[in-house]
Amino acid sequence: MRRPSARRITALAAAGLLLPALAACGSDDSGAGAENAENEDSTLVIYSGRNEKLVKPLLGELEKAVGAKVEVRYGDSAELAAQILEEGRRTKAGLFFSQDAGALGALSKEGVLRKLPPATLDKVDKAYRGSDGDWVGLSGRVRVLAYNPDEVREDKLPDSVLDVVKPEWKDKVGFAPTNASFQAFVTGMRVLEGDDATRTWLKGLKANGAKAYANNLAVLDAVESGEASLGLVNHYYWYERVAEKGEDKVAAQLHFLPGKDPGALINVAGAGILEDTGQGEAAQKALDFLLSKRAQTYFADETKEYPLAAGVTSSVKDLPPFASLESPDIDLGRLESLQQTLTMLQEQGLV
Structure with a gap:
């Protein structure tokens, strides 16, 4: 993996909430929300920090699942989180699909993620979702x-x-x-x-x-x-x-x-829905699909990760049961302090 470039260090700083003013600047445009509302669910835009080769086959099934056109923009999770903060209410993203919990924790801390319904949150153990109820882990x-x-x-x-x-x-x-x-x-x-x-x-x-x-x-x-x-x-x-x-x-x-x-x-890949982008309904359907047995089985079989939704277990040979792992007790949202690391x-x- 390449050494951190100046661009990545800047992105990490933003994802670590060292540049909170970016979100405030983006939120000054009072017309952005109206524009997004006019386009409610016409297109779902996903910013994906997960590797394209890894998840493209699964995300390719989303248009049928959500009933809307789906556009996916791939990149580094920290850089995409920084981009969302910089774009503010002008962001095109409706759903943020992160490689790790830290980038989700950064956006949660900034208050740009929508609270998720209990029916979604309850599919995943509370240890693997945002403590503020605005993001959820998909695989571990x-x-x-x-x-x-x-x-x-x-x-x-x-x-x-x-x-x-x-x-x-x-x-x-x-x-x-x-x-x-x-x-x-x-x-x-x-x-x-x-x-x-x-x-x-x-x-x-x-x-x-x-x-x-x-x-x-x-x-x-x-x-x-x-x-x-x-x-x-x-x-x-x-x-x-x-x-x-x-x-x-x-x-x-x-x-x-x-x-x-x-x-x-245990770190997680997870997702959160962006506030005020006019894509809430489609984003929620997409998130529910990613927590479905179909998607969770994909993560288990194709990436050899642990599925996190209740009722889905891995069939990977000799993989220790998830419940047997003795992981430390930690609020994964606190992994957002990556710049200090x-x-x-x-x-x-x-x-």
Whole structure:
């Protein structure tokens, strides 16, 4: 994954609500709401932070589901959140489909998302939806440790991500510091453990010779080859590789951390409906479709993520049941402070 550009840093700052004036500027146009009202549900515009290749087949089914033309604009979740704030009431977006909870939390904090009906919210456990009831998780991914059994015995694996900075793991850990999922995990650690403890851990990670890679797949490759004994990744990369190659062709194994450890964070992809865009009815239908058995099964089968809607379970072989995961208790909306995380990573020379 590319290093953060000036454009991305600006976007992260906006998504972190360091530029709240943008939304206020956009809301000065009193004619925007009237214009949107005239176009009520004629077209649903989705700003999608999820990869086009990944979700296009599913989103292609939406026009039939919502009974309106659907236009999807793809991009980075943080950049799209920043764009929505900048556009204010002039935004074309009716539905924001985010790769992570942090960008949704940023928009929620700014008050630009519509409150969702209880019937929608109640489909998902409250831990995986916005605390203000204005966004809902659609699929979940858990942080795990990938490990090479030829390099480390299972009974010697750490029970906390905090332990990977200990001397026994010197030069043996791989991670992807410029990857959004790692940055969201560090943000979660800041929320759970505090900034001082997180900064100390990052310093320890660097001092202990942890090896930086471009993305999660590169980390998994390093573990597979024995270049790294442990790798900090999301669970679904391993399951996608197993589905592609067969488990007997994949050297790495996964360790799901116990005890509500920060390294067992469950982040979500989710969606929220924008206020005052004249697309509310179509956006609600789209959101309900994304929570339907059809869409939830797609997330489970195609992306190897956990479906979050009640009554839908994953059929992925050997994937631990969602209820068995010992993830930390955290308000996922608080992952919006991504800019502070990026600054901390830059201060430690990790990005």
